[in-house]
Amino acid sequence: MTDPQAFREQVRAWCAEHVPTDWRATQADTSETEFAAFQQDWFATLHAAGYAVPHWPAEWGGGMSMAHQVVLYSELAAHDAPRLVLAFVGIHHAASTLLVAGTDEQRRRHLPAILDGEIWVQGFSEPEAGSDLASLRTTARRDGDEFVVNGQKLWASGGAHADWCLLLARTDPDAPKRRGISYFLMDMRSPGVTVRPIRNALGDSHFCEVFLNDVRIPEANLIGAENAGWQVAQATLGAERGMTMLELAERLGNAGLRWLAAACPPGDAVAADRLAGFEIEIAGLRGLCADLVERSHAGTAGAAGASIVKLYYSELLQRMTDFGAELGGVAAHTVLTKPQSSGWESGSWVLDFIGSWEWTIPGGASEIQRTIIAERGLGLPREPGVA
Amino acid sequence: MILELSEEALEYGREARRAFAAAGGDELLLAAEADPARRAELGTSVLAGLGAWELEPYADAESAEAAAALCRAAGHALLPYPVAERLARVGDTDALLVVADTNPAAPIGGLELTWTAVTLDGRLHTAAPRGPVHDGFVRELELDAGGQQSDAALAMGLVLGCWTLLGMLDRAIELTVAHVRLRQQFGQPLAKFQGAQFQLTDAEVERSGLEMLAKYALWSGHAAPEDAVDDALALRAAAIEAAEVVFRVCHQLHGASGFCDETTLSWVSRYSQPLRRLPHGLSATRELLATRIGRRGLTGLYTP
Numbered sequence: 094m095t096d097p098q099a100f101r102e103q104v105r106a107w108c109a110e111h112v113p114t115d116w117r118a119t120q121a122d123t124s125e126t127e128f129a130a131f132q133q134d135w136f137a138t139l140h141a142a143g144y145a146v147p148h149w150p151a152e153w154g155g156g157m158s159m160a161h162q163v164v165l166y167s168e169l170a171a172h173d174a175p176r177l178v179l180a181f182v183g184i185h186h187a188a189s190t191l192l193v194a195g196t197d198e199q200r201r202r203h204l205p206a207i208l209d210g211e212i213w214v215q216g217f218s219e220p221e222a223g224s225d226l227a228s229l230r231t232t233a234r235r236d237g238d239e240f241v242v243n244g245q246k247l248w249a250s251g252g253a254h255a256d257w258c259l260l261l262a263r264t265d266p267d268a269p270k271r272r273g274i275s276y277f278l279m280d281m282r283s284p285g286v287t288v289r290p291i292r293n294a295l296g297d298s299h300f301c302e303v304f305l306n307d308v309r310i311p312e313a314n315l316i317g318a319e320n321a322g323w324q325v326a327q328a329t330l331g332a333e334r335g336m337t338m339l340e341l342a343e344r345l346g347n348a349g350l351r352w353l354a355a356a357c358p359p360g361d362a363v364a365a366d367r368l369a370g371f372e373i374e375i376a377g378l379r380g381l382c383a384d385l386v387e388r389s390h391a392g393t394a395g396a397a398g399a400s401i402v403k404l405y406y407s408e409l410l411q412r413m414t415d416f417g418a419e420l421g422g423v424a425a426h427t428v429l430t431k432p433q434s435s436g437w438e439s440g441s442w443v444l445d446f447i448g449s450w451e452w453t454i455p456g457g458a459s460e461i462q463r464t465i466i467a468e469r470g471l472g473l474p475r476e477p478g479v480a
Numbered sequence: 481m482i483l484e485l486s487e488e489a490l491e492y493g494r495e496a497r498r499a500f501a502a503a504g505g506d507e508l509l510l511a512a513e514a515d516p517a518r519r520a521e522l523g524t525s526v527l528a529g530l531g532a533w534e535l536e537p538y539a540d541a542e543s544a545e546a547a548a549a550l551c552r553a554a555g556h557a558l559l560p561y562p563v564a565e566r567l568a569r570v571g572d573t574d575a576l577l578v579v580a581d582t583n584p585a586a587p588i589g590g591l592e593l594t595w596t597a598v599t600l601d602g603r604l605h606t607a608a609p610r611g612p613v614h615d616g617f618v619r620e621l622e623l624d625a626g627g628q629q630s631d632a633a634l635a636m637g638l639v640l641g642c643w644t645l646l647g648m649l650d651r652a653i654e655l656t657v658a659h660v661r662l663r664q665q666f667g668q669p670l671a672k673f674q675g676a677q678f679q680l681t682d683a684e685v686e687r688s689g690l691e692m693l694a695k696y697a698l699w700s701g702h703a704a705p706e707d708a709v710d711d712a713l714a715l716r717a718a719a720i721e722a723a724e725v726v727f728r729v730c731h732q733l734h735g736a737s738g739f740c741d742e743t744t745l746s747w748v749s750r751y752s753q754p755l756r757r758l759p760h761g762l763s764a765t766r767e768l769l770a771t772r773i774g775r776r777g778l779t780g781l782y783t784p
Contacts, residue, residue, distance in 0.1 A: 223735050225665035248736045292741045300740065363763045363770075415724065419761030422583060443753060450731045450739055459732065460675050476673065 097160045104144075104165055108172035111138055116175050117439075120432040128433045129254055132179040133210050135434070140208060144169075145177070146184050148336055150192065153204045159390045162336060163383065170343035175434040179254055183213035185337060187259055190276070190329040194317045199278065203257070214255035216246040216279065216303055217326075224458050226261075227270045227323060231305060233262035233277065240264070240277065240315070242285075242308040248455060252288045252301030255281050260310075265320050276322035278314040285309075334399040335389045338406060339382040345406075346375045349413060356420045367416055374409050381405055397470025400462040407452035407459065414449045417442035481699040481781060483692075485545045492530075493549030499526050500557035506744060509751065512560030516590025516613050523561025537567055537640070538632060541702040548643045548698050555647025558744075558751060560617070562588060564640035570596055570604065570633045577607060577621070578637035580759040584621040587754040589613030597623055600759065600768055602634045602709065616754040632701070635708035639697045642712075642719040645755045646694055648748055649687045649726045655745050656680060656730040663735075676733055683729040686722040693718050696781075707779045713769040714778055720762045723752060 095103065113119075113135075120131065139145040140154075147162050149155030157165070177184065184207060191200050203211065222229040231244025242262055249258070258279040265273030279286070285308035291300045317325035350371060357364045381402050388394035421442045431441040431448075439445055453459040467473045485493075503526040504511070512519045527533070530550065537547040547567045554563040565575040565586075574593035577586040581599045588595065588609055597607035605623040613619055657680065660670040670676045697715040701708045727749050731738045738745045760768070 218736075221664070223665060225667075228665070228667075293739050293746070300736070361763070361767070363767050367763065411728065416763075418757060419763060422580070422757075422761075443757075447739065447750070450728075451736070453732055454736050458735065460673070463675065476675075 097164050100161050101164045101168060104168040105172075107142055107144075108168055108174065111142070112169075112172045112174045116434060117173075117432040120175070120434045123433060125253070129179060131175070131434060132177070135175050136177055136180050136210060139177070145180070146188070146208065149184075149188060149204070153188075153192075153200070154208055159386055163339065163386065166336070166340040167343045170340070170347040173348050176340075176344070178434055179212050179251060180207070180210075181337075182215055182251070182255075182259070183207040183211060183257075186215060186330070187213040187257070190259060190316060190325070193329050194276070194325045198313070199316065203278070211257060212251070212255045213257050213259060214249045214252045214281070214301075214303075216249055216258040216260040218248045218455075219245060220247055224461050227274070229261055229263060229274065231260075231262045232266065233264050233275060233310065235264070235312075235319075236309075238312045240275075240310045240312065242277075242279070242305045242310060244305050246303040246305070247300075249288075249301045249303050250455075252281075252303055253290055255288075257281060258303070261322050261326060264322075268320060271323045273320055274322040274326075275319050276316045276325045277310050278316055279308065279310055280314075283308050283310070334403065335382065335386040335394075338399075338402045339379075339386055342375070342378045342382045342406060345410065345413065346379060349417075350375060353413070353417055353420060356417070358420075364420060371409070371413055371416070374405075378402075378405055378409060395470060397466040400457070400465040400470070403456065404459055404462045404466070407449070410452055411446070411449045414442055414446035418446045481696050481703075482545070483695065485549055485695070486542060488542070489545035489549040492546045493553045496530055496550050496553035497556060499530055500553060500559055506558055506747065509558045509560045509747060512590070512617075516617055519560050519590045519617070520592065523559060523563075526559075527561065527563065527566075532563070532567065535567060537636060538570075541699070544636075544698055544702060547640060548694070551640045551643035552647035552650070555644035555649075556651045558648070558651070558747060560751075562586075562591070564644045565637070566593075568633065568636040568640050570630060573606075576633055576637050578634065578641065578759050579607070579621060579623070580764075581623075584623055585618050585758060586621060587617040587619075587758070588621075589617035589619045595621070596633075597621060598630065598634045598637055599623075599626065600634065602629045602631045604628045604630055604633060616751060618754055618758070631709045632705060635697070635701050635705075635712040638709075638712035638716050639694070639701060641755060642690075642694055642697070642715050645719050645723060645752065646687070646690055648752045648755070649690065649723060652726055652730040652745060652748050652752075653680070653683055653687060655743075655748070656683075656733050659745075660733055670733065679729045679733060683726045686725040690715075690718055690722040704779065710769065710773055710778055713765060713772065717762060717765045717769060720756055720765065723756050724762075727752065 136145055144165055146155045147157035147165055188204060188207060191203055217226060219229050219231060231242065231246065233240040233242045244262065258281055260277040260279040261274055262277060263273050264275040285306040287304040289302045291302060293300055353368060357368055385394060385398045385402050388398060431439045431444040468475060508522045512522055532550060535543045535547045537544040551564045562575055565577055568576040570576055573596040575595055577595055577597045579586060579597045579599060584597060590613060595607040597605045599605065603626040605626040607621045607623050609619040610622050611620045660676050663670045693715045697711040700711040730745055731749065734743060734745050737743050740746055
């Protein structure tokens with residue numbers, strides 16, 4: 094492979110030729126179908142260049158070095174490329190789960206399909222199981238060589254578009270709560286699966302509720318051992334956090350900060366002061382992400398590293414988007430058309446600000462991240478009285 | 481200064497809360513969002529029943545306290561009607577809007593009223609809405625060149641708006657206290673986790689500070705009119721900061737449900753946005769205040 098600097102030139106040339114320049118405008122007022130088609134096209138374009146799944150092993154279509162991936166993501170951000178929103182769970186969570194815990198047959202079936210556009214959703218949270226995920230109540234009862242699943246999943250982002258679901262369900266109701274859960278691959282077209290979009294404060298409906306009523310899942314779609322689903326999820330979640338956080342940090346440092354600087358009234362010392370503060374924090378965030386990526390690759394990452402990065406990013410994001418909404422004045426408040434396919438720095442600042450609240454909640458709420466940093470990072474004792 | 485509103489004003493606020501609940505409570509906002517043209521019908525009869533239009537907040541301090549209590553109750557109830565703006569009216573128009581001098585806008589969509597706008601230099605303008613109704617009922621405004629100067633109007637408009645926002649913070653905290661008592665995770669209510677308690681206490685400290693400043697600015701409007709605009713701007717800056725902390729905490733403790741429209745917090749949060757961002761956000765408000773007071777500082781309670 095070329096050296097990173099030569100690769101950077103190569104990516105820049107590719108971006109100049111392939112990154113659509115008008116996507117923020119065309120994605121601002123688009124139907125769900127057009128959004129899905131645009132995402133599939135952009136995925137195919139990236140994949141043709143070898144840029145869609147650089148983090149996968151070479152035998153499955155990836156094999157890019159860490160140094161090159163860092164270059165790739167920083168250049169995609171610098172060229173303001175659309176994000177892979179729909180494919181995200183598939184290429185990150187589903188793929189890492191399959192690669193770490195899947196059978197050869199499961200990998201052969203799904204990894205090429207993900208490259209062909211198979212969309213995945215995560216079916217973890219439930220109404221009564223958010224931060225306390227292990228208390229989940231959806232059941233999967235064995236019936237011959239199938240499991241029969243009943244329950245309700247919540248906050249399945251993008252559930253309306255999904256072909257497959259990463260599902261956690263309780264297979265042994267009598268076992269301690271972390272030892273009776275199994276991990277399944279569930280076909281979203283199975284009879285008994287109902288998806289209901291939930292309107293959120295942004296006015297959109299990408300969160301979904303998924304109702305499961307006597308859904309039959311073949312035993313072959315169990316991933317890992319029966320009743321070992323919690324351990325599989327622990328081993329696979331967060332494996333991708335370093336590089337995905339690095340990508341998001343680059344987005345925040347490029348489009349996000351650049352637009353804020355452009356919107357900053359010249360000569361306004363108060364605004365300039367706050368902007369300088371954000372620049373410093375983003376520099377810190379980039380450093381933390383790069384460090385996490387390198388340590389994860391070398392196998393020397395601390396137990397709290399990923400939590401520190403998520404907490405740092407999400408709280409910075411909230412303050413930055415708040416400032417964006419403030420600088421943008423009335424226009425930021427009244428132009429409420431957030432381009433789809435963007436991240437949390439869409440330039441529609443009020444929507445980005447409201448959307449930024451999501452970041453301190455899913456994927457382990459800030460309270461959970463703080464608990465991890467306290468217990469596993471600093472070695473402090475567990476809070477008393479917690480089941 | 482006043483440390484507590486008069487018993488009459490407090491009772492008036494309680495009566496207003498009961499009246500708003502009886503008129504439909506949160507359903508009023510849902511109905512107004514579906515059809516902004518219904519805002520007048522949804523708000524006016526209940527307000528007339530409370531004698532709101534007989535209040536004269538510029539004329540006497542007792543009336544100003546009642547007006548503040550009414551605005552707070554309206555914020556708490558998410559009443560989709562510009563109560564503070566109507567109570568702060570001047571001259572022969574129906575309502576007063578505090579606006580920025582560039583791109584003036586206010587949450588007045590759906591209402592057929594006559595408007596006076598006051599810019600932050602205290603100049604009064606005749607204002608006419610233009611263009612479509614945006615989210616949060618916001619519409620842009622066309623201002624005339626402006627004439628008379630009224631610091632009292634500017635201060636009253638700012639202060640009563642902050643009382644409305646204070647009512648929204650009361651509501652957000654109430655909703656969150658109820659949520660953490662009910663919501664169980666890890667085998668116990670969230671309320672039992674000290675990490676959750678401390679976040680809510682931080683929010684309550686902010687809200688309490690804002691409440692005290694709101695009373696101070698209300699008092700100074702009558703007792704020290706020469707300081708009224710400075711005190712109103714200081715209150716406004718504190719209100720924006722307090723709202724930021726309170727809504728951050730309330731959203732965080734509500735979890736994902738807090739930004740879904742099936743929870744009330746999602747509505748409170750969305751409709752707090754125009755109050756927090758118009759006429760100006762925090763930086764511009766601080767800048768204005770700093771320019772006005774220079775190195776002199778606020779007069780405050782203990783200046784000899």
